[in-house]
Amino acid sequence: GAVVSQHPSRVICKSGTSVKIECRSLDFQATTMFWYRQFPKQSLMLMATSNEGSKATYEQGVEKDKFLINHASLTLSTLTVTSAHPEDSSFYICSALGPAGSYNEQFFGPGTRLTVL
Amino acid sequence: QKEVEQDPGPLSVPEGAIVSLNCTYSNSAFQYFMWYRQYSRKGPELLMYTYSSGNKEDGRFTAQVDKSSKYISLFIRDSQPSDSATYLCAMSGGTGRRALTFGSGTRLQVQP
Numbered sequence: 001g002a003v004v005s006q007h008p009s010r011v012i013c014k015s016g017t018s019v020k021i022e023c024r025s026l027d028f029q030a031t032t033m034f035w036y037r038q039f040p041k042q043s044l045m046l047m048a049t050s051n052e053g054s055k056a057t058y059e060q061g062v063e064k065d066k067f068l069i070n071h072a073s074l075t076l077s078t079l080t081v082t083s084a085h086p087e088d089s090s091f092y093i094c095s096a097l098g099p100a101g102s103y104n105e106q107f108f109g110p111g112t113r114l115t116v117l
Numbered sequence: 118q119k120e121v122e123q124d125p126g127p128l129s130v131p132e133g134a135i136v137s138l139n140c141t142y143s144n145s146a147f148q149y150f151m152w153y154r155q156y157s158r159k160g161p162e163l164l165m166y167t168y169s170s171g172n173k174e175d176g177r178f179t180a181q182v183d184k185s186s187k188y189i190s191l192f193i194r195d196s197q198p199s200d201s202a203t204y205l206c207a208m209s210g211g212t213g214r215r216a217l218t219f220g221s222g223t224r225l226q227v228q229p
Contacts, residue, residue: 006160034216041125043205043221044161093160095217105151106207106217108160 002028004096006109013084014117021079021112023094029074030096034106035067038091050077084116120144123206123220131228136193140206140220143187147210147218150182152191155203155222164204165191196227 003026013019023033031052036044048069049057056069068080081088092112098105123140130136138152148169153161165180167173167189173180179192189208193200203224207217 004160043123043219044217046216046218049216091158095160105163105166107163108153110160111158113158 002096002098002105002107004030004094004107004109006094006112008112009110010113010115012115012117015085016083018080018082019084019114021081021092021094021114023077023079023096023109025075025096025107028096028098030077031074032097033071033077034095034097035069035077035079036093036095038093038111040091044093047079081114084114086116089114089116118143119221120218121206121208121220124223125221127224127226129226129228130196132196132198134196134227136196136200136225136227138191138193138204138206138223138225140189140208141187142189142208142218144208144210144218145184145187147208149209150180150189151207151217152178152180153205153207153219154200155205157203161205196225198227198229201225201227 005024007022033050035047038044047062050069050071052071058064071077095106095108121142150167152165155161167180167182170182170184177194181190203222205222206220209215209217
C-alpha cells in the first residue's frame with residue numbers, strides 16, 4: 001500500500017522558536033497533501049490543503065503566516081510552525097491523496113508530536 | 118451541529134463479540150465514506166473505503182452506508198484485543214479530490 005512518512009516523530013522546543021515538519025510519500029507521487037492537527041482525545045481537524053507547485057489553501061481560523069506550508073515536490077510537503085507557543089502543542093498529521101486511480105483515498109503519516117515549553 | 122457525529126465511547130466488549138460502530142452526518146454532498154483505525158499516538162490507518170450507498174466486506178470488517186438516512190456503520194466480527202483502538206469515520210463529497218471531514222472517533226476496548 002501507499003506509505004507516507006513524517007519527520008520528526010516528536011519534537012520539543014522552546015517558546016518563540018520555529019519547527020519544521022516534513023511529510024513524504026515514499027512510493028507514489030502525491031500532488032495533494034493535507035495537514036491536520038489533533039488535540040488529545042479529539043478528532044483530526046484539517047488545517048490546510050497543500051498542492052504541489054502552488055500556494056496552500058488554509059482552513060478558516062488557521063493563520064497562514066504562522067503555519068507555513070511548502071509543497072515543492074511531488075513527494076514532499078513541509079509544515080513550519082513559526083514562533084511556536086505552548087498552545088501550538090499538538091499532534092500534527094499529514095496525509096497524501098493516493099496514487100492515480102485511488103481517487104479519494106488518503107494515506108496518513110505516523111504524526112509528529114510537538115511540545116512547546 | 119457538527120457535520121459528522123460519532124459517539125466517543127469508550128465501548129468495551131469481550132473478545133469474540135460483534136462490534137457495531139456508527140456515524141451520522143448532515144451534509145448530503147458526502148459520497149465517499151471511510152473508516153480509519155488509530156492506535157494511541159499513531160497516524161490513522163485506512164480500514165474501509167466505500168463510495169455511495171451499499172455494503173462492503175473485507176475479512177472481519179463490514180462497512181455499510183445508508184445515504185437516505187445519512188448513516189454509516191462499521192461492523193467488526195470476532196473482535197480481538199488487537200482491535201482495541203480509536204475508530205474514526207471520515208467522509209468527503211462533491212467533485213474533485215477533497216480533504217476529509219472526520220467524526221470525533223470511538224474508542225474501542227476488546228477485553229481478553
